[in-house]
Amino acid sequence: MANLSDQLMALAVLTYLAAMVCYAGEYAFGRRSRIGKAANRPARQLVGAGAPVDAEVPADPVVTEPAAPEKPGRGEWAGRIAVALNVVALALHLGTLVTRGIAADRMPWGNMYEYIASAAFVGSAVFMGVLLRRPALRHLGLFSSLALVMLLGAAALVAYTPVGPLVPALHSYWFIVHVSTIIISSGIFLIGAVPAAMFLIKNGYDQGKRSFPYTLGKRVPTPAAALERLTFRLHAFAFPLFTFGALIAGPLWAEASWGRYWGWDPKEVWAFISWVVYAAYLHARATPSVKRTAATWIALLGFVTMLMNLFGVNLFFEGLHSYANAG
């Protein structure tokens, strides 16, 4: 079972990789007409421009597929195949976790490898959910699958741990509550970085920047404001969950286990840092005088702190959480 899990993991990574290639194909061959049309659509939020100042961003810009029933071109096919592959990859990813859980006879959250794999799964699933509601966001798939391939690859390379039982310190209800909420919220934060980065690229492109990362914005059909709003909604959803997991359930468990609810162990320090940075993001976004681009950079900074917590802390520092140690 453990071997099956490892093989499924390899397959999942490969399938994400294949999906990524197809997404890239859509990017490269996507017919200018389709993308151009969508991009030229007047951004709906301009409608509210005359409204009183305290209306922040009014209507919801629904980005629909262009209603052009012309024959799908090569790019369109690449895109469809990409989504199909992405679904398969998600299923394989789920299979990895389930077989791992069966092999270990517990939830697959006992060490860093399993933890990252689970968080990445949540991110992937959330992306699929978003795609279901907004098919036009498909072009983000290139970046989300890239992020997933890198996360899973890194997890398998540097954090791989053979299947094993939990140490007694992990036998606790709070283990399940704490770890599951943190995994879900981390997954959403991680995938939230994709629209955040795309917003910055697209916005830069719209403002005439033509150097490397911004050139990617050329083929992004979604209006920048919609990307920005998606970023915010993902973060606004993940933040309270993370607050609960890291700042309430975690301390409750730590109190029962180690006697103190908060002890500034490196893992705790970085959870605190991530929390403060994401709080700053929400603040910045609520402050009218702070530009949305600046706020979004803070969200990306939050992403970096999350990565630091997922990989860095386990590799560089030693703390009580070292059950999470790689290898």
Added chain:
Amino acid sequence: MTVVEDRPATAEAPQPRRVNPLWALLRNSWRQLTSMRTALVLLFLLAVAAIPGSYFPQTSVNRERVSQYYTAHPDLAPWVARLGGFDVFASAWFAAIYLLLFTSLVGCVLPRLRDHARAMASMPPTAPKRLERLPQHAAASTRPEDPAAAAASLARTLRRKLFRTRVVPLPDGGFSVAAEKGYLKETGNLLFHFALLAVLIGVGFGHWYGWHGNRLLVTGADQGFCNTITQYDDSALGPRVDAGDLPKFCMRMTDFEATYQSTGQPKSFLASVEVKEGNGTYQPADFTVNDPLRLHHANVHLIGQGYAPILRYTDKYGVSQTKIVPFLPTDAMQTSTGVAQFPDVNIDPKTNQRDPKLQVGFEGVFLPTGSTDGSATSTFPAANNPMLYLAAYRGNLGLDVGKAGSVYALDRGQITNGELKKVSGERPYALKPGQTWTLDDGSKLEFVGTRQFATLSIRYDPTQTTVLAGAVLGLLGLMLSLFVHRRRVWFRVSPAEGPDTGGSVIEAGGLPRTDYPGFAAEFAALTRTDTDGGPPGHAEEGTP
């Protein structure tokens, strides 16, 4: 949310009055401090300031690693210490940041509390002139009722949907129906920020009035301890706690049970103890990892375990002493190191004088499961085949100098300066339980057996529950703040054209005051009218 910064200065017409410059400076600094931008900067500083706390070992987390850092970086370490690098979260600069942040928070939140209270007490403003310029707009539609009835029916629907609603007659014989919903957003936001404050205060008080101590407890009635400072291996009392304030209890461990997987991974631990609280009698109790023993004003947590060999030393005069010496585990298989020191031996019965050059110490490793090939590490953490590998030393142990040394190793200084000499062979001597080792001077060491020990952390934090309550309330407020949306809708009900139609014309506008994607749908539902002109909101009443 509404514009929070740049709150208009008090509206009094600024009379050209001489302002005390100091006062002006103070006022400006205060404004600056309580602006959202400052809050942002301070939040960042807080995040950045926390980073060294994960990079440098922290005294509060692991004292030993701090001393290791001193050994590894002898030049750098004093500087790090001077800058508070080993106690980041207790350092003055870290405190400066969060105190400023919280001052800013109070300065920011109090006026908002006042504004919100006012908003709660007032009614939504009447409809703006041009509803079509609002983000949501429903073109005029007609209704058969007269304006008063139509306005009343609209208001009823809105109130049922928990909108705060106000109906105002207009000069043209029509009515303005103004409604607002989502006040809980701001309430939640305020609750969140006040809860943060409560958490900070709670943490502070917990630090002042809490205490903790660590104690290594060996099984057996002869090894119990009572809750006094001197009985702890190390302890820390909050600044407002006296040694006399510790709650009275005594404890002895009757049994310690550990089970392991075949790989040696621990499966479960259980400490069985007898506790006497206050002037009561000893009562049995059990506790384990993750499930502490909760006493009155003290919680006992199991944080580690190991073995204590029992050693009987019989000196050359035939006098014997028994010691139970905990050996500290160094790996997952419980290979443990330790020392047994016998300073008061070899006392000449004639002179009754202790010869400080004839003290005896043994140092070495304990293996709960020694392997037959005689390797120096344990192969399993349970005591399946206990083995001791010891070296014997004789001379001055250096215990009398009053220098604080480790109780788990011999004084290296005494060995280097030749005061303490190794008197056993090159290789450590192997002992199994029941075996006796006779030294060169005829004295004997018997390995009597082993006992288990548990490392306990005993703590009390009086504000733990307050902090938890603060955190939970804060989370509640945060969710309200993030997921409730503040929005306004207006209906303008005007009499229909023509003298005797008696009907009314209704126009509607809507304004989401925060980013609210669902508003268009809500607005559409509110303004939907049946073809036969039923009251709006009628249509969806039947639908779930």
